Amino acid sequence: MERGDRIGRAAAYGAAAALVPYLVIKVSWVVGSLLGLLPVGRGFSLGGWLVLNTVTIGMAAAGITLGLALVRPWGMRIPGWLVGFVAWVGAGFLVSILPFVLVSALVNAGTASPGGAGDSGGSGGSGGTVASGGSGGDAAMPGWEAVLLQCSFVATGIALAIALPAYLRRRWPHALRRPEQPATRTSSGPPWPTVTAAATGLAWAYWAAGGSLGIAHRDERPASWHVLVGVSACWALAASAAVLALVRSRSARLPYPLLLALAWLGSGSLFAWSGWRLPATVYVAVAHPSDVGYPENVAVAVALHVAAVLTGAGMMWTLVGGGGGRLSVPDGPPRAHSVYARKDGRST
Numbered sequence: 001m002e003r004g005d006r007i008g009r010a011a012a013y014g015a016a017a018a019l020v021p022y023l024v025i026k027v028s029w030v031v032g033s034l035l036g037l038l039p040v041g042r043g044f045s046l047g048g049w050l051v052l053n054t055v056t057i058g059m060a061a062a063g064i065t066l067g068l069a070l071v072r073p074w075g076m077r078i079p080g081w082l083v084g085f086v087a088w089v090g091a092g093f094l095v096s097i098l099p100f101v102l103v104s105a106l107v108n109a110g111t112a113s114p115g116g117a118g119d120s121g122g123s124g125g126s127g128g129t130v131a132s133g134g135s136g137g138d139a140a141m142p143g144w145e146a147v148l149l150q151c152s153f154v155a156t157g158i159a160l161a162i163a164l165p166a167y168l169r170r171r172w173p174h175a176l177r178r179p180e181q182p183a184t185r186t187s188s189g190p191p192w193p194t195v196t197a198a199a200t201g202l203a204w205a206y207w208a209a210g211g212s213l214g215i216a217h218r219d220e221r222p223a224s225w226h227v228l229v230g231v232s233a234c235w236a237l238a239a240s241a242a243v244l245a246l247v248r249s250r251s252a253r254l255p256y257p258l259l260l261a262l263a264w265l266g267s268g269s270l271f272a273w274s275g276w277r278l279p280a281t282v283y284v285a286v287a288h289p290s291d292v293g294y295p296e297n298v299a300v301a302v303a304l305h306v307a308a309v310l311t312g313a314g315m316m317w318t319l320v321g322g323g324g325g326r327l328s329v330p331d332g333p334p335r336a337h338s339v340y341a342r343k344d345g346r347s348t
Contacts, residue, residue: 004166004169005166005169005170007162007166008070008071008162008163008165008166008167009071009163009166011158011159011160011162011163011166012067012068012070012071012159012160012163012166012167013067013068013071014067014155014159014163015063015066015067015070015155015156015159015160015163016063016064016065016066016067016068017067018151018152018155018156018159019060019063019064019067019152019156020064020152021148021149021151021152022060022148022149022152022153023057023060023061023064025145025148025149026053026056026057026060027057029049029053030050030053030054030057033046033049033050033053034050062086062090063090063156065086066083066086066087066090066160067156067159067160067163069083070160070163070164070166070167071163071167075167076170076171080171080172083167087160087164088264088267088268088271088272088316089268089271089272090160090268090272091160091164091264091265091268092265092267092268092269092270092271092272092273092312093268093269093272093273093276094153094156094157094160095157095235095265095268095269096228096231096232096235096269096272096273097153097157098153098154098157099227099231100224100227100228100231101150101153101154103227103231191243191244191247191314191318192314193240193243193267193311193312193314193315193318194240194241194243194244194315195240196307196310196311196314197236197237197239197240197243197266197267197270197308197311197315198236198237198240199307200236200270200304200307200308200311201232201233201234201235201236201237201240202233202237203233203304204229204230204232204233204236204304205230205233205234205237207226207229207233207296208226208227208229208230208233209230210226214296214297214300215295215296215297216294216295216296216297216298217294217295218295220295221295225295232269232270232273232308235265235266235269235270236266236269236270236308236311238262238265238266239262239263239265239266239267239269239270239312239315240266241262242259242260242262242263242266243263243266243267243315243318243319245259246259246260246263246319247318263315263319264319266315267311267312267313267315267316267319268312268316269312270308270309270311270312270315271308271309271311271312271313271316272312273308274304274305274306274308274309274312275305275309275312277301277305278302278305278306278309281294281298281301281302281305282302284298285298285299285302
């Protein structure tokens with residue numbers, strides 16, 4: 001077994017283990033709220049709080065399963081599209097959370113934790129008042145829980161970044177190699193997802209820089225809101241540039257695996273984060289709860305989230321199918337040359 005594969009296998013186990021504290025904390029919040037032992041997060045009814053945390057429990061369980069699937073033999077037999085979709089969505093969440101956590105810690109931007117950012121992205125539109133929403137991130141939340149939540153997300157993100165490429169090399173060795181360029185150009189202009197990603201990213205960058213057009217409450221934009229919106233803008237713009245470079249007929253200057261990574265992560269960030277925040281934004285627009293507010297105009301936020309979800313999905317379709325199949329890989333189990341195949345023919 002190669003050294004890189006050994007590291008990838010260890011990282012996959014680490015990714016699964018890192019999410020266990022998050023899962024345990026979430027289960028304790030649900031049970032504690034049902035028994036009246038723990039408070040409901042600010043801005044939520046009991047029912048909404050239970051639904052939100054039950055969903056995140058499912059997400060944590062899916063993340064643990066994904067980590068194990070990247071290292072266990074049965075993970076090589078799971079349909080490729082399912083592994084890819086879960087990894088794509090999970091990576092989309094993590095690449096937005098990790099910079100948010102690190103930058104927020106550097107600028108001391110309040111008490112927001114990745115649990116707050118991840119659980120209640122809709123609590124502040126495009127990030128918004130992340131500290132006051134889904135994590136229960138108020139004074140009732142012990143500091144050690146916030147530390148565990150942060151460590152879970154940071155460790156999972158780093159571990160998956162190491163484990164996933166190792167899994168790809170085992171199952172689809174050619175997926176990270178640049179395909180042959182077509183003899184003629186198939187399109188004279190950029191694919192539509194690159195245009196909408198650039199437009200969405202520029203809008204978020206404008207807000208992150210302090211722009212007020214489309215902002216309903218100019219004085220309700222904490223530093224954490226600027227950070228998360230800025231991170232989302234960076235990934236949208238990076239994905240737009242990477243996908244455009246991948247579908248062009250002429251060779252790009254950047255390494256092909258780097259372009260694939262930027263396109264994968266950026267499109268996942270657009271799809272996952274806006275897909276998470278869109279329902280909560282619509283809820284606020286319809287229900288007008290008195291204890292939840294948005295810095296941005298709700299209609300504008302909804303429009304941007306819809307555009308981001310469609311753009312992220314369109315980018316992935318461009319890469320795997322409609323745009324030349326840059327990520328096309330055979331489905332089904334790996335062939336006999338897999339590192340899991342022993343000389344006697346049995347799987348390890």
